[in-house]
Amino acid sequence: MRNLEECAHVFEGLLKECPVDHYAFSLSESESQELNLENGEFTLLRTVQGNGISLKLISQGRIGTSSGTDLSDEGLQQMIADARASLESATPDPMWDIAPDQGKDSFSKGCDHLDLDRLFSRTAELKQNIEQEYPLIRLMLLIVSQVSARKLYRNSNGTAFDSQYKVYSVSLEFSAGEGDKTTGIDSVGFLTDDLSIPFIDQASVRQHLADTSRRISASAFDGKFTGTVIFTPECLTQFISMLLGNYASDGVILDGTSLWLDKIGECVASPVLTVSNRPSDPRIVMGESWTGDGFRTEDIVIIDHGILKTHLLSLYVSRKTGRPVTRNTDSALIIEPGEASIESIIQETEKGLIVGDFSGGSPGTNGDFSGVAKNAFLIENGRISRAVNETMISGNLGAIFSNIRAISRETVEDGGTVMPYMAVDGIVVSGK
Amino acid sequence: MLEDIIKNHLEFEKGAQIVVRGQENRQRRVSFLKGALIGNGRSVSRGLNARVRIGGSTGFASVGSYSEKDVMNVIQKATENAHFLDRHAARKQRPIPSCPGAWVPLNREIHDYEQKRMIEACRQIDSYIETHYTGLSSRRVVYTEDSQDKIIYTSDASSGHVTTPRCYIYVFLSAETADGAPVELFEAYGGAGGFEDHFADLNWLYPKIDLLVKRLMDKKEGIFPEAGVKTVILSGLMSGMLAHEAVGHTVEADLVLGGSVAGPNLGKQVASDLVSMVDYGHTGPDGREGSVPLPVYLDDEGIPTADSVLIDHGILKGYMNSRETAEHFGVRPTGNARAWAFGDEPLIRMRNTCILPGTSSVDEMIQSVEDGYYLISSGNGQADLTGEFMFGVTLGYEIRNGKIGRALRDTTVSGIAFDMLRSVDMVSSEITWSSSGFCGKKQRIPVGMGGPHLRCRITMGGR
Known part of the structure; x- marks a missing residue:
C-alpha cells in the first residue's frame, strides 16, 4: 500500500493545479482487529484495513466536498473531480472558509503497541468473570477491538497536522435471564490504552452487570x-x-x-x-x-x-x-x-x-x-x-x-x- | 458499476466455507437551510472482503482497495483469522449444509447524476416553500442518495451481482406556537432507484408539501394528549415502525438466542388473529415482483431471498435467520444476512417488514373511536428484547365521537409489543410503506417497513 505522506504530496500537487481559492483535505489509514463473542462463544475474528480521503474545495464563495477510500492516483483525481462538480453547481456564499495557518504539528495518542494475544486473554477472562460472578447474565454480544490509525491533514493556508493512535475498544450487550423471564438489553463499553486492568473492573462494567441481574424481577x-x-x-x-x-x-x-x-x-x-x-x-x-x-x-x-x-x-x-x-x-x-x-x-x-x-x-x-x-x-x-x-x-x-x-x-x-x-x-x- | 475482478482469482481452501464480496457504496447529499446551501457532498467507498468459516470459527478480512491482488489477500487473511480463532476457542458446531444455487443476475443499474441537478431540485423546492408560505420559522430541504453495488462469490451457495440504490428529498419545516414554542414536522419523499426515477419532475411533490404545511399549522395550534392507556388508530407508517422495531428485532434469530421474548413464544398466540406479519425479500403481500420498497435478491451469505413468515393470524411462526442460526433452528435460511459496507460482516437484518392488510376502511376505523387518538407519523422508535417499545409521535390528532379533532404536539407512545398486538381489533385494507431510514444494529442498513392502519390500545405519554 502507498505511503500516506506520498499520497498527501501527490494530492497537494494535483490540488495546486486546481483553480480554487482554498483546499483542505485529510487522508487516513487504519487497521483494526475485532473479536466477536456471541451468546457466550467466540464467533468471529475480523480484520479491517481502511483508507479514507476527505476533501473540501472553496472558490468564489462556492464550496464542494467529496470523500472516498481510494488512495491511488485515479482515486485522488476522482475526489477532486467530485468536489469540483459539487462546487461548480453550488450557490455562492462568502461565509465559507477554512482555518488560518495553524502551523505544523504531530500528535500521538493511546499505547505504543497493540497486543492481540493479550487482548484475547483479557476477553476470555471477562467472559469467565461474568459466568462466575453474574450467573443470570446472558452475554449476547461482546466486541473487542484493537485499532491502529494514522491521519494527515493539510490545507492551502499551510497547516500540516499528523496524528496517530493505537487503542482498544470494548463493548458489551447483555441481558439477564432466568427460565422464561428475561430483562431488556443493557450495554456498556469503554476505550482504553491499558490492558493491565481486567475488563470487568473498567468503567462501569460491574455496575451494569449487577443492575441487570437485579432487573430480572422488574x-x-x-x-x-x-x-x-x-x-x-x-x-x-x-x-x-x-x-x-x-x-x-x-x-x-x-x-x-x-x-x-x-x-x-x-x-x-x-x-x-x-x-x-x-x-x-x-x-x-x-x-x-x-x-x-x-x-x-x-x-x-x-x-x-x-x-x-x-x-x-x-x-x-x-x-x-x-x-x-x-x-x-x-x-x-x-x-x-x-x-x-x-x-x-x-x-x-x-x-x-x-x-x-x-x-x-x-x-x-x-x-x-x-x-x-x-x-x-x-x-x-x-x-x-x-x-x-x-x-x-x-x-x-x-x-x-x-x-x-x-x-x-x-x-x-x-x-x-x-x-x-x-x-x-x-x-x-x-x-x- | 462495479467491474467483476473477483471471478478469475478465487482459491477456496478445501473444507472451508468462503464468501468473497466486492462492494462499492456511493452517497450524495445536498442540504439547504432557509435558502442557504449548507451541505454539498459526494462520497464513494470501495473495497473487498472475505469471510472464511473453518469448523465453527469464522474469520473475516477486508481492505479498502479493489484489485485482483486484493482478492487473494483478503481470502488469505480471513483464513488466518479463522485458524487463529479455531486454535484459541474452537467451537463444537455442526457443519452448515451447502446451499448451491445459480448466479443471481444484476437486478438494477446504478446511474450517476450531476450534482447540479440535485442542487437545483432542492433549490426549487426551497423556493416553492419560501414563496408560498410565510408563517414558517425555519425550513430545510435535504437530498440524500445512497447505493450499494455488490458482487458476491461463494464456495457453497449462490453468487451474483446485486444493487440497492435509493434516493429521497426530505423537507423539514418549523413554526412557532402562540407562546413561542417551536414545533416541527418533516417528511421524506422518494424510494428505490436514482434521481431521475423520482425527481425528474417535481410537480408531484408540491401537493404533498402543501399537506405537510397544513399539518404543521394544525400542530402549531395543537394540544398535549391525555396520558394513559388509550384506544388509538395507528397509521400504516406507525404500524410499519411497530412491525420493525417492536416485533421484528425480537424475532431476529441472533436476538432470540440472546433471550428475546420471542424464544419461548414460538408457535403461541402473540397477537390478535387479525395480525399477520412477514419480512419480504423482493415480492410484497400482493405477490408482485418488486412490490416492496427496497427489493433484496441475494443476501451476503449467498442465499437468494425468500419471504420470512413471522406471525400468521396471531401465531408466532418463525424467525429471521443467517445460515448458522437456520441450521440451529432446523429451518431453511431465507436470505436475511446483510452487510452495509465493504468492511462489514453480514448480520441478521430485516429487509421489508410488513403487517398484512385486513378488511376495514380507514374512515370506518376512525368513526368507531369515541375517545382516542389518530397517530400518523413517528420520528423514531426503539424497542428491546422484551418487546417493550417507545415511539416518538410527531403528528397525530385527537378523535372525539368518531371525528378527527385537534392536532397533537409531540408525544410518545409505549407498551409491550405482544400485549399491544393482542389488542388489535380492526385492520385496514391498504398498506403504507416507508423506506428512507436506516436500521442500526452494529452497522446500519437500509430497510423497508410497512403496514395497514391498526386500531389498538396503547400507552400515550402526556406532558
Whole structure:
C-alpha cells in the first residue's frame, strides 16, 4: 500500500493545479482487529484495513466536498473531480472558509503497541468473570477491538497536522435471564490504552452487570408522581448531549430556533453544573487533535457554574451569525463531580427513580421530552425498593439542568467522557 | 458499476466455507437551510472482503482497495483469522449444509447524476416553500442518495451481482406556537432507484408539501394528549415502525438466542388473529415482483431471498435467520444476512417488514373511536428484547365521537409489543410503506417497513 505522506504530496500537487481559492483535505489509514463473542462463544475474528480521503474545495464563495477510500492516483483525481462538480453547481456564499495557518504539528495518542494475544486473554477472562460472578447474565454480544490509525491533514493556508493512535475498544450487550423471564438489553463499553486492568473492573462494567441481574424481577408500578430522578453517568451523557445539540449547536443557532441564542454569559443551569469538552484530559483516551475546519483543537468550558460560556459553532456558522468559532468539535464531555456520595443522594430521596438509559425521541427545539426510563429502579423513603419497567419520564431539557439537586462525587470514566450521577427534581414519572 | 475482478482469482481452501464480496457504496447529499446551501457532498467507498468459516470459527478480512491482488489477500487473511480463532476457542458446531444455487443476475443499474441537478431540485423546492408560505420559522430541504453495488462469490451457495440504490428529498419545516414554542414536522419523499426515477419532475411533490404545511399549522395550534392507556388508530407508517422495531428485532434469530421474548413464544398466540406479519425479500403481500420498497435478491451469505413468515393470524411462526442460526433452528435460511459496507460482516437484518392488510376502511376505523387518538407519523422508535417499545409521535390528532379533532404536539407512545398486538381489533385494507431510514444494529442498513392502519390500545405519554 502507498505511503500516506506520498499520497498527501501527490494530492497537494494535483490540488495546486486546481483553480480554487482554498483546499483542505485529510487522508487516513487504519487497521483494526475485532473479536466477536456471541451468546457466550467466540464467533468471529475480523480484520479491517481502511483508507479514507476527505476533501473540501472553496472558490468564489462556492464550496464542494467529496470523500472516498481510494488512495491511488485515479482515486485522488476522482475526489477532486467530485468536489469540483459539487462546487461548480453550488450557490455562492462568502461565509465559507477554512482555518488560518495553524502551523505544523504531530500528535500521538493511546499505547505504543497493540497486543492481540493479550487482548484475547483479557476477553476470555471477562467472559469467565461474568459466568462466575453474574450467573443470570446472558452475554449476547461482546466486541473487542484493537485499532491502529494514522491521519494527515493539510490545507492551502499551510497547516500540516499528523496524528496517530493505537487503542482498544470494548463493548458489551447483555441481558439477564432466568427460565422464561428475561430483562431488556443493557450495554456498556469503554476505550482504553491499558490492558493491565481486567475488563470487568473498567468503567462501569460491574455496575451494569449487577443492575441487570437485579432487573430480572422488574415489574411495572401503578400511578404517577413528580419527584427526583437520578441519572446514571451513561444516561447523563445522553441528556447532556441532547441539551447541547438542542440549544448550542450549529443548526439551531443558524436557524435561530435555539433557546440559548442570546444567553452567552448568562445563567442557563444550576450553579453546581460545570460542563467542559477536554480532548487533552488524560482520562480521554483518543481526543480530537484538530477540527473539521482545520483549527488546532482546544479544551473548552461550555457551562461554568451554570453560566453559558460558548455555543458550539463551526467556522461557517460562526461567520454566518457573527459569533465566535468553537475550536473543538469533539465529544470529550466532562462534568465536574459534586461532594455527595451516590449512596447519600439516594438516602436523601423520598420518592424517585434511578434511570440508566432513556429511550425516547429527540426532544423538539423547545426541549420538551418524554420517553421510556430503561434500566430503572424505584427509590422510596431513601432506599432502592425495586426494579421497574414500563415507566415513562417527561420534562424539559433546560429545566432538568436548572433543577439539579445533587451531583455525585463518584464519576465513571469510559475513555470518551467523565460523568458523575446527577439528581434532578421535578421530573414527571408515570407508571402503567 | 462495479467491474467483476473477483471471478478469475478465487482459491477456496478445501473444507472451508468462503464468501468473497466486492462492494462499492456511493452517497450524495445536498442540504439547504432557509435558502442557504449548507451541505454539498459526494462520497464513494470501495473495497473487498472475505469471510472464511473453518469448523465453527469464522474469520473475516477486508481492505479498502479493489484489485485482483486484493482478492487473494483478503481470502488469505480471513483464513488466518479463522485458524487463529479455531486454535484459541474452537467451537463444537455442526457443519452448515451447502446451499448451491445459480448466479443471481444484476437486478438494477446504478446511474450517476450531476450534482447540479440535485442542487437545483432542492433549490426549487426551497423556493416553492419560501414563496408560498410565510408563517414558517425555519425550513430545510435535504437530498440524500445512497447505493450499494455488490458482487458476491461463494464456495457453497449462490453468487451474483446485486444493487440497492435509493434516493429521497426530505423537507423539514418549523413554526412557532402562540407562546413561542417551536414545533416541527418533516417528511421524506422518494424510494428505490436514482434521481431521475423520482425527481425528474417535481410537480408531484408540491401537493404533498402543501399537506405537510397544513399539518404543521394544525400542530402549531395543537394540544398535549391525555396520558394513559388509550384506544388509538395507528397509521400504516406507525404500524410499519411497530412491525420493525417492536416485533421484528425480537424475532431476529441472533436476538432470540440472546433471550428475546420471542424464544419461548414460538408457535403461541402473540397477537390478535387479525395480525399477520412477514419480512419480504423482493415480492410484497400482493405477490408482485418488486412490490416492496427496497427489493433484496441475494443476501451476503449467498442465499437468494425468500419471504420470512413471522406471525400468521396471531401465531408466532418463525424467525429471521443467517445460515448458522437456520441450521440451529432446523429451518431453511431465507436470505436475511446483510452487510452495509465493504468492511462489514453480514448480520441478521430485516429487509421489508410488513403487517398484512385486513378488511376495514380507514374512515370506518376512525368513526368507531369515541375517545382516542389518530397517530400518523413517528420520528423514531426503539424497542428491546422484551418487546417493550417507545415511539416518538410527531403528528397525530385527537378523535372525539368518531371525528378527527385537534392536532397533537409531540408525544410518545409505549407498551409491550405482544400485549399491544393482542389488542388489535380492526385492520385496514391498504398498506403504507416507508423506506428512507436506516436500521442500526452494529452497522446500519437500509430497510423497508410497512403496514395497514391498526386500531389498538396503547400507552400515550402526556406532558
